[in-house]
Amino acid sequence: MIADLSADEEKILNDVKIRLAKYGKERGQLIPILQMIQDKLAYLPHITMEMVAQHLDIPPSEVFGVATFYNQFRFNPPGRNPVKVCLGTACHVRGGDIILENFERKLEIKEGETTSDKEFSIERVACVGCCALAPVTLIGETVHGNMAPSKVEGLVMRVQIEKEMKEREKQKNESGQ
Amino acid sequence: MNPVNNTSSDQIFSAIQEEAAKRRKANEEAPGCKIHIGMATCGIASGALETKAAFEDALSQRGIEARIHTVGCIGHCYAEPYVIIDHPESGFPPIFYPDVTAGKAKMLTKLFLEEGDPRLEHILGATEENEMIPSVMEFPRFNLEKRVVMEKCGRIDPEDIYEYIAEGGYTALVNCLRRTPAEIIEEIQNSGLRGRGGAGFSTGRKWELARQTQQKDKFVICNADEGDPGAYMDRTLLESNPHQIIEGMIICAYATGARQALVYVRAEYPLAVKIVHTAIEQAKSLGLLGKGILGTAFDLEIEIFEGSGAFVCGEETALIRSIEGYRGMPRHRPPYPVEKGLWEKPTIINNVKTLASVPPIIENGAAWYREIGTENSPGTAIFSVVGNVTHPGLVEIPMGVSLRTLIFDICGGIPNKKAFKAVQIGGPSGGCLPEKFLDTPIDFDSLTAAGAMMGSGGMVVMDEDNCLVDVSRYFLDFTQKESCGKCTFCRIGSYHLLDTLERLTKGEGRETDLDQLQQLSEDIKNGSLCGLGKTAPNPVLTSLRYFKEDYIAHAEEKRCPGLTCRALIAFYIDLDKCARGCDACVGVCPTEAIFTTSNRKKGVDQSLCVKCGECVVACPPEYDAVEKVSPPGLAPIIERPPEPLAKKIVS
């Protein structure tokens, strides 16, 4: 398994290994460890969970069982611009599910999935705490309040345009050198 | 533990207080004006960071001296981002400005700060009584509130412990260090404080049970899991005034004999985690936490545990399991956590609001607290009132105020001239109450008697355009996903309940559905171990009881009276009202379902329409041509004209 890893991946795993060593081996460390890995890698690759199992000396199924129990953990990499649609009570009452559907249609993926170019992923979240602005959507860390289905396309386009601008800038810089 | 000789702790604390007073005075006397900006998550979400940056830019551009003071949330979410400008030289009192965008910030800097014109058309009111402009205290949203727990929220910088101390913070702790634990617990018991985590158990009794256990190594846990998907007051408290909660925890630990404490806060609340972390560090650095608190022999460490987002982990035994590194599944009680809790040690678990109520009670005395609220539910309640109300936000009211006062007087009632339909209280465990319960006083027992419950304190107000079947489906969808799966009735029962509700909202209801919902709900209530299963059917049971006509309309007529369930509604364009040649709706339709009829008006292709309602918003009010009907069969059929041949060939 390890043999198939790219150099980058191997580096990441080594980094996780070093960090793991700083944690104690008590069972109570399990969730903090998983949080640390997700914090670093944005998701929990299968192999890291096996590493955690080895570290704590418990069966991998236990680690997997705990990780899947909690909503926080994800098992596939999110997109570079994770779209989080709030479906808390206030947002639901104001049509949050229609916003979610519009993102799904526009990006051609379902909730929980990532676009093939890894640019976007869609998640649902419960109450981000700005109910007065319902319905609410987060793109990355930016909160967009008073969402409407017709704003979806504009937001997606904005992210794409910003990215293109950055790339052009980069190219300009490179060719300038 | 006996109170130690405390003259020294008094001295140590006086020195800290002096420092706090000195800093406060320096700030007050600093030249120039002060701009207070609310910077909790809600403020930031509404653009407070941009507002702050705009002020900073404008100030430095114009060379004006002013202090920007970041504070927490004052609960007036409808007004975010808000600022309070204190500009003594202008002769005006401090003024509250709502909705201060970056542009407005620049404008205010120029016109008010530089030229002295407060632009009265933009203000909400002054924050002090004065002769010149009306004070915000004249508004019911301000003067009907009673702030005990949230008193300092929005007034102090949560990341500066000295500001809390300058406002009288930590005096309750010093006061407690002079007394015996038994005396403190007696005070709490006399105050009648009941747990704000939902169940309303007497806090004094819980502490007394914990104090009496012989076991050593006790834990205090502050429950900040706040899993209700529509409530955010615990987070706001943590973000706006963390020290009041920490002070409550220290007092709790001192009174019960605990030496270790934990704040269990959701990982989804990164700002709260950060602020609590800072607060703990600051308290430690001043000797208010850690070894030998204020020179006494009392030690306490507080740690943060980040909860990973499972609603059931708000339940105390599940919460403990999750700290221990397991799946958060509740277990049978007794033994209660005060006997056997975290790592089998006695553990006192209290909600954020419960702990934050402790310092004011100690400071002002049990008798003072009892004056607030009702006989059986003393004190205040904090609600996040959201949904279809004019002034949503966090509201702290004395217990016993009626729902009507809260919704109509304080929060401004229902906007857009709609009628009130229902109020959902207590989140997924609570219930929906109709208009006839609006005069119910808000307290633990009255709400439970009405079929709702205090629960988390989430309150969602719904106008006539809401469907109670859909709301029940929404909550069941939530609880069904969050059921930990331990009890069969909760695991499978909630699944079937949801399935039935989904069928109803899709127009596939059966005659037997209503009876089945009722029966199944009761069975789940009886057959579940923890509060999640026991209360999950509440939304269904209350709405079945008070809004049966909604259910019947769905089951028998396949009609949604609230025009919400999308399978049961249709949009169409009234050709008599539609303006020839207007394209407003075409542009916003996400699925290109709107076409032009042969006489250049518009029609909706029902097969493509996803019923998002954007065309209703887009249609200019002078035409108001888009209609929404249920059942969908009521929409007249307008044929799409055959496409011109040329266009077909191109595509």
Ligand SMILES: Cc1cc2nc3c(=O)[nH]c(=O)nc-3n(C[C@H](O)[C@H](O)[C@H](O)COP(=O)(O)O)c2cc1C
């Ligand atoms: C499903 C479920 C979820 C709960 N969620 C919370 C919560 O988010 N916050 C909380 O303080 N208490 C919650 N509780 C109540 C706790 O079990 C416990 O009663 C409470 O934290 C005790 O604190 P108190 O006495 O201060 O109310 C929940 C209970 C159940 C059954």
Ligand code: FES
């Ligand atoms: S419900 Fe969406 S922000 Fe609260």
